[in-house]
Amino acid sequence: MAEREGNIVPEDEIARQETFMHSVRELDPGADRKYFIHTFGCQMNENDSEKLAGMLESMGYRRSGDPEECDLILFNTCCVREHAEQKVYGHLGRLKPLKARRPGLVIAICGCMMQQEEVVEHILEKYSHVDLIFGTHNIHRFPELLYRAVTGHSPVTDISSGDGLIAEGLPIRREHGVKAWLTIMYGCDNFCSYCIVPYVRGRERSRRMADIIDEARLLGRQGYREITLLGQNVNSYGLDMDDGSSFAALLRSLEEVDGIERIRFMTSHPKDLSEELILAMRDCSKVCEHLHLPVQAGSNRILAEMNRKYTREQYFGLVDRVRDKIPGISITTDIIVGFPGETDEDFEQTLDLVERVRFDYAYTFLYSRRTGTPAAKKAGQVSEEAKKKRFDELLKLQNGISAEINAKLAGTVAEILVEGPSKNNIRMMTGRTRTNKIVNFAGDPGLAGKLVDVRIERTGTWSLDGTLV
Numbered sequence: 001m002a003e004r005e006g007n008i009v010p011e012d013e014i015a016r017q018e019t020f021m022h023s024v025r026e027l028d029p030g031a032d033r034k035y036f037i038h039t040f041g042c043q044m045n046e047n048d049s050e051k052l053a054g055m056l057e058s059m060g061y062r063r064s065g066d067p068e069e070c071d072l073i074l075f076n077t078c079c080v081r082e083h084a085e086q087k088v089y090g091h092l093g094r095l096k097p098l099k100a101r102r103p104g105l106v107i108a109i110c111g112c113m114m115q116q117e118e119v120v121e122h123i124l125e126k127y128s129h130v131d132l133i134f135g136t137h138n139i140h141r142f143p144e145l146l147y148r149a150v151t152g153h154s155p156v157t158d159i160s161s162g163d164g165l166i167a168e169g170l171p172i173r174r175e176h177g178v179k180a181w182l183t184i185m186y187g188c189d190n191f192c193s194y195c196i197v198p199y200v201r202g203r204e205r206s207r208r209m210a211d212i213i214d215e216a217r218l219l220g221r222q223g224y225r226e227i228t229l230l231g232q233n234v235n236s237y238g239l240d241m242d243d244g245s246s247f248a249a250l251l252r253s254l255e256e257v258d259g260i261e262r263i264r265f266m267t268s269h270p271k272d273l274s275e276e277l278i279l280a281m282r283d284c285s286k287v288c289e290h291l292h293l294p295v296q297a298g299s300n301r302i303l304a305e306m307n308r309k310y311t312r313e314q315y316f317g318l319v320d321r322v323r324d325k326i327p328g329i330s331i332t333t334d335i336i337v338g339f340p341g342e343t344d345e346d347f348e349q350t351l352d353l354v355e356r357v358r359f360d361y362a363y364t365f366l367y368s369r370r371t372g373t374p375a376a377k378k379a380g381q382v383s384e385e386a387k388k389k390r391f392d393e394l395l396k397l398q399n400g401i402s403a404e405i406n407a408k409l410a411g412t413v414a415e416i417l418v419e420g421p422s423k424n425n426i427r428m429m430t431g432r433t434r435t436n437k438i439v440n441f442a443g444d445p446g447l448a449g450k451l452v453d454v455r456i457e458r459t460g461t462w463s464l465d466g467t468l469v
Contacts, residue, residue, distance in 0.1 A: 041078025137164030220259025
């Protein structure tokens with residue numbers, strides 16, 4: 001694409017923001033300033049928060065887990081479901097007394113919620129103690145915005161419209177020392193009728209393949225063993241470029257990166273899962289045998305209403321081709337319960353699809369009405385009572401399937417990438433199989449980052465227990 005460079009934040013703008021980082025650091029160079037970030041939503045938001053944390057630490061801030069002692073509190077928001085939005089408002093409300101006691105505290109809010117004009121207006125009106133508001137397209141301008149907020153006397157608001165630019169070279173503070181998120185593209189062109197993402201994240205923009213590979217090489221040199229490639233629809237990577245880039249080609253290139261032992265990715269849209277990609281997954285030894293393939297519903301009528309652009313029959317065909325080419329692969333999915341107009345018969349077709357495909361795991365959600373999406377205007381909104389009843393039935397079915405699939409692993413030996421101590425039992429170590437199964441076992445903390453063999457002794461719906469071989 002001739003204008004490809006126009007999608008990238010210019011280097012002089014990144015340099016300008018580095019100047020603001022220095023300016024913030026020099027405002028009070030001897031102070032022990034601390035920050036706290038609360039992230040809502042998806043892995044893309046988590047990766048954005050890592051970049052915001054990296055910029056904050058470049059500006060002299062130190063991370064803290066206690067918001068009460070911090071000089072800056074930042075909420076990175078999600079607007080995919082109403083519940084997440086209400087939680088944000090609750091947190092903001094509880095910070096008002098803290099702000100009154102400590103006027104110098106900077107309260108900032110960013111992310112997908114902030115790309116909605118009515119939300120920003122609501123926050124400015126109801127939460128006057130918020131100092132800084134910005135959206136998803138201008139994270140790279142955070143140093144400048146923070147400088148203005150710290151040195152000014154009124155709320156700083158900066159919400160960019162359009163699709164946003166790709167910022168390369170931002171500082172980053174990664175959450176994990178063994179595995180890392182690696183965003184390969186931004187935005188979404190699918191416009192599923194229930195989804196707000198294209199309106200708040202913009203249209204699809206792919207990063208240059210060379211930049212992605214350079215970042216992966218750096219991660220390998222830094223000791224990371226696993227990368228997860230992120231995008232709203234990774235399968236369409238490269239379609240907005242004219243240089244022959246494709247997701248399959250990217251996987252094959254990343255296969256050659258030293259230090260990286262495992263490659264994962266999410267999320268895949270079924271309509272763009274090509275034969276070329278399936279073969280690349282099969283051929284690349286570092287690409288893990290796990291595919292997250294959201295189906296969302298099992299009824300062709302509902303799939304059409306959702307604007308998903310495939311049928312249940314096409315989805316079955318995809319699953320069959322993937323399992324034929326990659327035996328033993330685990331397949332997980334997303335399912336929405338209670339989409340407007342969903343009848344009992346439609347829901348029965350979803351249950352039938354789940355029984356036939358036999359997913360290793362399914363992330364199930366109650367439909368959440370999102371203002372600005374076509375589905376929000378549809379007639380036949382399903383009652384909360386009916387949605388909850390269907391949700392419980394689906395969960396019971398899928399949990400049973402997950403337990404049955406995992407039970408077959410008892411007595412087998414699996415290669416585990418050790419991630420560190422278990423969050424639920426610090427005396428145990430935890431890691432994942434190549435098929436993305438969580439495995440807990442007794443072991444030394446020094447094993448973190450190592451590939452080890454573990455014999456599976458006990459199985460359950462959510463995780464497995466084993467012993468080192």
